[in-house]
Structure formats: structure tokens, C-alpha cells
Amino acid sequence: MNIKHIHLHIIQMKLKSPFITHLEHVTDRKGIILKVIDDEGNIGVGEAVAFTTPWYTEETVQTCYHMIKDILFPLIRQQNISSPENVSTFFLPVRGNQMAKAAIETAIWDLWAKRENKTLASVLGGKKKVIEAGAVVGASSVEKALEQTNRLVEKGFKRIKVKIHPGLDIELVEQIRKNFPDLLLMADANSAYSLADIERLKVLDEYDLLMIEQPLAFDDIVQHSYLQKEIKTPICLDESIHSIRDVENAISLSSCQVINIKIGRVGGLNEAKKIYQLCMQHGLDVWVGGMIEFGVSRACNVALSTLEGIHIPGDIMSSNHYWEEDIIEPGITVSNGQIRVSDEIGMGYQLNEKRLQQVSVFEEILS
Ligand SMILES: O=C(O)CCC(=O)c1ccccc1C(=O)O
Ligand SMILES: [Mg+2]
Known part of the structure; x- marks a missing residue:
């Protein structure tokens, strides 16, 4: 080629x-x-x-x-x-x-x-025909976040990720938990905390979160390992992971229990797949993260999610969640919290x- x-x-x-x-x-x-x-x-x-x-x-x-x-x-x-x-x-x-x-x-x-x-999913070795979708709530207040969560749960999403930072965290998580006791709920901090916030993070630890994503600095692996020893909520690393070597370091320091794989952040599908394999060998959970992307990247995320062992729903929503009209056809659709994997060759969409x-x-x- x-x-x-x-x-x-x-x-x-x-x-x-x-x-x-x-x-x-x-x-x-x-x-x-x-x-x-x-x-x-x-x-x-x-x-x-x-x-x-x-x-x-x-x-x-x-x-x-x-x-x-x-x-x-x-x-x-x-x-x-x-x-x-x-x-x-x-x-x-x-x-x-x-x-x-x-x-x-x-x-x-x-x-x-x-x-x-062949389909992109099949050349990657993916077998699943249906993948789990997950939704993300990024709102400016507890009320707006609750409203968005309500709408997404009604649409059939079984996993919700909510953006948090000091000041919009404990009450937010508490309210969502109160309204949705059985929801798979996780929080993404995008590095909004430091080790000085440990007491605040210990409060969040009581809400049965599926995981907390990137609580500490965007380039940190060491301090996350201190934090993981102090909280039972699994830590998921996002921003800190650019390569398989970052994952090896996180594993050897026990910095996290979960890895968010973003194809873009790790340099492509080959590295993404190697990270997936390493995580499977070491018993770490992996799932596929989102970038508020257009349909082409989203289609790659769907294909990667077909690998067996990726069971946590990713940040993958329908094309019409963010966009009036996506650049792929047909648009990606979510029904009852799931996406049916296309059997068209390549990434599966035109x-x-x-x-x-x-x-x-x-x-x-x-x-
Ligand atoms: O694509 C989405 O639906 C949102 C995913 C999300 O949270 C996100 C979106 C843009 C940049 C970073 C992140 C993140 O996971 O931290
Ligand atoms: Mg994140």
C-alpha cells in the first residue's frame, strides 16, 4: 500500500x-x-x-x-x-x-x-455486534446537570459520566445518586483537584461511583498512586496516558484501576489495541473515551469498542447528540443505550x- x-x-x-x-x-x-x-x-x-x-x-x-x-x-x-x-x-x-x-x-x-x-471492527479483531453507549454531562449547575441526566436516562443510557470540579461536585453527585440509585455513574474531573483536596475526594468516595476519571494533574502518574491508596473508588486515567509506556508505569505504581483509551490521545489504533491488550493481561478495565468528535472519529471508537473485554460503556453518543447534522451517513444512532455495529466495510459509514x-x-x- x-x-x-x-x-x-x-x-x-x-x-x-x-x-x-x-x-x-x-x-x-x-x-x-x-x-x-x-x-x-x-x-x-x-x-x-x-x-x-x-x-x-x-x-x-x-x-x-x-x-x-x-x-x-x-x-x-x-x-x-x-x-x-x-x-x-x-x-x-x-x-x-x-x-x-x-x-x-x-x-x-x-x-x-x-x-x-472487511469492516474496521473485524480487522481490529473485534467480535461484538452491539456495543454499549454512554453519555456525558458537562453542565454549569446542579440543576442543569440533573435535567440533562434525566433526559439521557429517559433515552435509555445506562451509564452517565458527569464533569466535576471543586464547588460543583459533592452536591451534584449526591443529587444524581439520590434520583438514580442504580445508575452506572462516574465523574470526570479533568485534573481539577490536587492531593490537598483529599478530604473532598473522600466524601465523593461514598457515592458508589463506577470510577473517578483524572482527578489529579494532567501529566501525573505518581500522585494518582498515592490517591488510589486513600480511596476505594477506582481511579481512571485519561490525560496522563499517551502511550503503552504510560500504562506500564501506571500499572507498576498502581496509579489506577481503569484506563480511558482515546485513539487520538495515544497516536492511533495500533497503540490503542496494544494498550487494550496490556490492560486485559493485568486485569485493568478499559473503555473508549470521547472527544466531542465528528462521525469519523466516532466510527473508529465504535469499531474499537467491539473488542471483547471492553464492557464498560464508552463516551459514545449518537451523531445527533452534539450535531444538527453529522458528516457521516447514516449518522450513528443509539437505541436503548446501545449501538448496533455497522457491517459495511471500512469504518462502517460513508x-x-x-x-x-x-x-x-x-x-x-x-x-
Ligand atoms: O465526547 C464526549 O461526549 C465527551 C467526552 C469528554 O468528557 C471529553 C471531551 C473533550 C475533551 C476531554 C474529555 C474527557 O474525557 O476528559
Ligand atoms: Mg476525561
Whole structure:
């Protein structure tokens, strides 16, 4: 397999309603959709999931664009790629920039699956035909969060993740628990706490949370291991995990019991799968995280979730949760908290070219 061109689109869409965390209010989403085109004209599609500002990780839409165009594409252009598992080896000279790497790598997986006439899920080794969806609540007050939770539970979601930070945490979790005693409820702090907040975190420990995601610093693994010894709620690492080595370190320090895998944050599907395998060997739970993404990345998340052993519902909602109209067709739908896995080849969905054009703010073909 030989990549001749990459067709890049920067797209922009408004969220139906703002997604609120203590770090950022996301109201407008930009992203990069790219098509990799091989020497026979076959096309694979990928998405760079970085945001416009570096509030979640250091990458941005602009850094991804630069990396893809000026650094990463030249490394794979006209190279003989024998399997999508090898793409990351071409990127070895480049430190970091996982989301930019993942955008190209996932597109090559899609292309590969299409060339093999198989689904992306099956080339990854996934067997599940139906996956569990999970919803995320990012709201500015207890009342709004309760309202959103209500609506999502009514829709059939069995797992809800709620964004928390000091000041919007204990009462929020207490209220949701009171209203939904049996709900699979988890909290994501996006690094809003420090070890000085241990008493507050011990209060949260009493609400039977499925897990607490990234309570401490975005680049920490050591302090999470101190915290995990003090609380019974399993810690899940998100921001701290960029590679399999980060997971090895977290395992050896007992820093967490759960890993949130985001394909973009770890540099692609090959690394994501290796992390999944390591977690299975060591008895850690894994699930697939979300990035308020467009349909291409979401389709990859669905495919990854088909691996056996990923039983915790991921941050995977329907296309119409955030968007009036997604860029894939058909849109991803959730029914009774579940997503039926597409049996179409590749990522399982087609790009909606008309919609892609509508939301493109810039495009370029690299040769
Ligand atoms: O994609 C979603 O539905 C939201 C998932 C989410 O919580 C999130 C969204 C953007 C950036 C970081 C995170 C996170 O998991 O911390
Ligand atoms: Mg998170």
C-alpha cells in the first residue's frame, strides 16, 4: 500500500448546546477530516480530534495541520506500507503529536479494511455486534446537570459520566445518586483537584461511583498512586496516558484501576489495541473515551469498542447528540443505550460529501 495524496479539510460546526467543563466551554468545534488516497485511487478517511486551543492536551487544530502537512505526510508519502500496524514506525522520528499521527493512522486502517473488503471492527479483531453507549454531562449547575441526566436516562443510557470540579461536585453527585440509585455513574474531573483536596475526594468516595476519571494533574502518574491508596473508588486515567509506556508505569505504581483509551490521545489504533491488550493481561478495565468528535472519529471508537473485554460503556453518543447534522451517513444512532455495529466495510459509514463541503472552512490536497 502506497499513499499518494492526502486531501485535508478543516471543518467547523456549532454544538447544539455548549459542553461545559471547568477548563473550557465548548460551543463551536473545529476539526480536521482527511482522506488518504493510495496509488489505485482507494480512499481511507480519518479525523484529527484536537481542539482549537490546548485546554485538554497540547495539540490544536493548527498544530495538527502543520504536523500532518509538513512533517508526517512527507514521512509516509510513496512509502510501501505493508500493514496499518506499521504506520507508527514511520512516525518514530517524531516526538508526541499523537492526535496528528492518529488522524493519518486511522485513515490508513480504514483504507486497509476497505482494500481487504472487511469492516474496521473485524480487522481490529473485534467480535461484538452491539456495543454499549454512554453519555456525558458537562453542565454549569446542579440543576442543569440533573435535567440533562434525566433526559439521557429517559433515552435509555445506562451509564452517565458527569464533569466535576471543586464547588460543583459533592452536591451534584449526591443529587444524581439520590434520583438514580442504580445508575452506572462516574465523574470526570479533568485534573481539577490536587492531593490537598483529599478530604473532598473522600466524601465523593461514598457515592458508589463506577470510577473517578483524572482527578489529579494532567501529566501525573505518581500522585494518582498515592490517591488510589486513600480511596476505594477506582481511579481512571485519561490525560496522563499517551502511550503503552504510560500504562506500564501506571500499572507498576498502581496509579489506577481503569484506563480511558482515546485513539487520538495515544497516536492511533495500533497503540490503542496494544494498550487494550496490556490492560486485559493485568486485569485493568478499559473503555473508549470521547472527544466531542465528528462521525469519523466516532466510527473508529465504535469499531474499537467491539473488542471483547471492553464492557464498560464508552463516551459514545449518537451523531445527533452534539450535531444538527453529522458528516457521516447514516449518522450513528443509539437505541436503548446501545449501538448496533455497522457491517459495511471500512469504518462502517460513508462520508456525507455534501455536508462535508457545507462545513469546510479550508481545504488542501497534498501530493
Ligand atoms: O465526547 C464526549 O461526549 C465527551 C467526552 C469528554 O468528557 C471529553 C471531551 C473533550 C475533551 C476531554 C474529555 C474527557 O474525557 O476528559
Ligand atoms: Mg476525561
